[in-house]
Amino acid sequence: MSFTRQLSEMSASELNDAIDDTNFPQAHILSRGRNNSVCSTSSTSGTSSLAGAAAAASAGVQTPSQPEDACDELVASSTPQRPRLILKTNSSITENSDGTQPQTPMTPRTSTTPGHEKCTFHHDLELDHKPPTREALLPDMARSYRLLLGGLGENPDRQGLIKTPERAAKAMLYFTKGYDQNLEDVLNGAVFDEDHDEMVVVKDIEMFSMCEHHLVPFYGKVSIGYLPCNKILGLSKLARIVEIFSRRLQVQERLTKQIAVAVTQAVQPAGVAVVVEGVHMCMVMRGVQKINSKTVTSTMLGVFRDDPKTREEFLNLVNSK
Numbered sequence: 334m335s336f337t338r339q340l341s342e343m344s345a346s347e348l349n350d351a352i353d354d355t356n357f358p359q360a361h362i363l364s365r366g367r368n369n370s371v372c373s374t375s376s377t378s379g380t381s382s383l384a385g386a387a388a389a390a391s392a393g394v395q396t397p398s399q400p401e402d403a404c405d406e407l408v409a410s411s412t413p414q415r416p417r418l419i420l421k422t423n424s425s426i427t428e429n430s431d432g433t434q435p436q437t438p439m440t441p442r443t444s445t446t447p448g449h450e451k452c453t454f455h456h457d458l459e460l461d462h463k464p465p466t467r468e469a470l471l472p473d474m475a476r477s478y479r480l481l482l483g484g485l486g487e488n489p490d491r492q493g494l495i496k497t498p499e500r501a502a503k504a505m506l507y508f509t510k511g512y513d514q515n516l517e518d519v520l521n522g523a524v525f526d527e528d529h530d531e532m533v534v535v536k537d538i539e540m541f542s543m544c545e546h547h548l549v550p551f552y553g554k555v556s557i558g559y560l561p562c563n564k565i566l567g568l569s570k571l572a573r574i575v576e577i578f579s580r581r582l583q584v585q586e587r588l589t590k591q592i593a594v595a596v597t598q599a600v601q602p603a604g605v606a607v608v609v610e611g612v613h614m615c616m617v618m619r620g621v622q623k624i625n626s627k628t629v630t631s632t633m634l635g636v637f638r639d640d641p642k643t644r645e646e647f648l649n650l651v652n653s654k
């Protein structure tokens with residue numbers, strides 16, 4: 334019985350469960366960077382196969398068995414072997430004795446809206462969830478905003494507000510458009526075989542999200558690094574992955590983790606690092622009203638978690654101007 338499955342075979346909740354929660358958040362001090370995203374590649378990287386395997390084991394990842402792993406075969410001749418990061422599944426989701434996959438434990442449904450019958454929970458990594466008609470939600474949402482305006486003591490029929498409920502509904506649909514996206518569509522096949530085993534970093538990717546506690550924005554920037562294992566990702570796809578998960582109701586910690594999981598799923602690298610720096614309007618415009626505070630979260634997987642030099646290299650690249 335195999336205890337390791339390809340990520341593409343794992344369901345949304347399994348993917349989330351597959352990450353050891355002790356892995357995040359790990360806060361690092363991050364200096365302010367540029368507004369525009371910057372891509373870097375770096376030359377010092379890699380771990381020995383032994384160190385990498387030990388690192389992977391303690392990181393909760395499994396080293397693919399030899400010799401069927403193409404990555405290990407390829408790199409063996411020229412460079413030290415590096416284990417590919419494969420998220421570990423727990424034994425409760427391995428195959429049934431009859432060879433069928435067991436059902437994913439269901440979390441309670443949160444919606445009875447037509448088109449959402451199979452939703453488990455929007456917060457999960459619902460890469461295969463695509464409600465067919467989110468636009469169809471607009472009238473209901475507009476009605477809700479109209480009620481809200483009335484609740485504020487406003488007259489929803491006054492000239493300036495007549496179209497506001499519909500506008501607000503459309504805006505909210507836009508702010509949460511990530512629910513309509515899935516990883517496969519977003520990647521659009523832009524995963525390329527490449528014998529490149531040095532760190533790739535795209536940093537300062539602008540991010541806009543919505544605090545799930547107050548329904549007000551939080552925004553900031555995301556830096557993503559990965560250590561390829563014979564597969565690289567189209568650079569823009571890293572920014573598109575950020576969009577999938579930031580354009581939802583979120584907490585910053587989960588956003589950080591979901592980005593890292595998605596990159597892992599896309600290219601099965603030796604490691605992934607994600608740092609998110611966010612400003613939460615719920616802490617600025619209301620509540621504690623700390624206008625200069627920033628929240629920094631990170632998820633380090635594979636070699637980034639276990640090899641201090643690799644992690645340091647990533648953080649240096651992220652912090653460099």
Ligand SMILES: Nc1nc2c(ncn2[C@@H]2O[C@H](COP(=O)(O)OP(=O)(O)OP(=O)(O)O)[C@@H](O)[C@H]2O)c(=O)[nH]1
Nearest residue numbers: 544545546547583584585586613615616619620621
């Ligand atoms: N961990 C985490 N907390 C968040 C995030 N966004 C908002 N919050 C927090 O969610 C918490 C909600 O706390 P509550 O006490 O229930 O709500 P509240 O009375 O509005 O809290 P205050 O913001 O302190 O006024 C607050 O501490 C927010 O700062 C996030 O991305 N991650």
Ligand SMILES: [Zn+2]
Nearest residue numbers: 544546547615
């Ligand atoms: Zn908030």
